[in-house]
Amino acid sequence: MEDNQNIRLNQNIHFCASCKSENIQKLALAYMSGSSQTKGVGLGVGIGGSIGLGAGMGTNQTLLSNMVAPPKITSPFVGALGIWFLAFFIYTALAVSMPQNMNILSSLLVVIAFVATFWPPIKFYRYLTAKNKTLMEEYNKKYICLRCGNIFKLD
Numbered sequence: 609m610e611d612n613q614n615i616r617l618n619q620n621i622h623f624c625a626s627c628k629s630e631n632i633q634k635l636a637l638a639y640m641s642g643s644s645q646t647k648g649v650g651l652g653v654g655i656g657g658s659i660g661l662g663a664g665m666g667t668n669q670t671l672l673s674n675m676v677a678p679p680k681i682t683s684p685f686v687g688a689l690g691i692w693f694l695a696f697f698i699y700t701a702l703a704v705s706m707p708q709n710m711n712i713l714s715s716l717l718v719v720i721a722f723v724a725t726f727w728p729p730i731k732f733y734r735y736l737t738a739k740n741k742t743l744m745e746e747y748n749k750k751y752i753c754l755r756c757g758n759i760f761k762l763d
């Protein structure tokens with residue numbers, strides 16, 4: 609038994625911190641297998657013929673699915689586009705308030721201001737990309753214990 613323990617440690621097998629079970633699974637994998645289990649539940653409902661039980665099982669399945677679901681990711685492109693519309697709106701408001709008889713300098717300023725509207729969306733795009741990467745890295749470190757449902761992080 610003592611040797612067995614050592615071998616396990618050498619193989620770097622992880623345990624659930626709360627119930628010491630080895631029956632743990634990556635959240636990402638649990639999420640994928642969860643979607644196939646849902647079909648099984650549907651079939652079970654048909655055989656059982658109990659709608660009440662079926663609904664309850666369905667809810668539990670959804671709950672588990674939500675627990676192991678990947679983080680909500682904002683598309684960097686959509687986010688950046690939103691910021692650009694905002695910047696462009698401010699730009700338009702400023703450009704409209706410019707005097708009608710523009711000299712070369714103020715025309716140049718308008719062009720520069722237009723180019724500048726792309727700066728915040730680019731920054732935001734980079735920010736979202738980095739944030740999404742971190743979120744997914746954190747998610748990929750997370751495991752669920754299939755025995756007690758404990759969710760924990762392993763590095």
Ligand SMILES: [Zn+2]
Nearest residue numbers: 624627753756
């Ligand atoms: Zn556990």
